[in-house]
Amino acid sequence: MDSASQSAAEAILVFFVHSQRLMMNDKEPNTTDATTGQSLRARVETRKAEIEAAVARPDLDKRVRRDLDVALSEVGGLLTGDLDNIPKVVAAQLNTWLEANKHLDERHPLAPPAQADSQVTQA
Secondary structure, eight states: OOHHHHHHHHHHHHHHHHHHHHHHOSOOOOHHHHTTTSOHHHHHHHHHHHHHHHHTOTTOOHHHHHHHHHHHHHHHHHSOSOTTSOOHHHHHHHHHHHHHHTTTTOOOTTSOOOOOSSOOOOO
């Protein structure tokens, strides 16, 4: 298996493990923090796969979809060339991209619903 295939397989595995953890826990950690300690390439590819999956959802808000599309277009230009030997400048940009987009499309299913500020008065 070449290194590109191996990195893609690692990214898919991390995404799968992350998904399984979400099903078992009430807390939803973001994949950027969940993949700490792995290679930068694996972390970026995992987050990119997660964003691509979010874009595929038909129920997305227009604003969220636009933010996701922008994030994908930004990282697409950085994931070119020799990804086994990422230059320091590109690595810094990838780290910045990870941090800037780690909470993008984050959902909190157990959060209490928002309540209206006005109260209904009875006569």
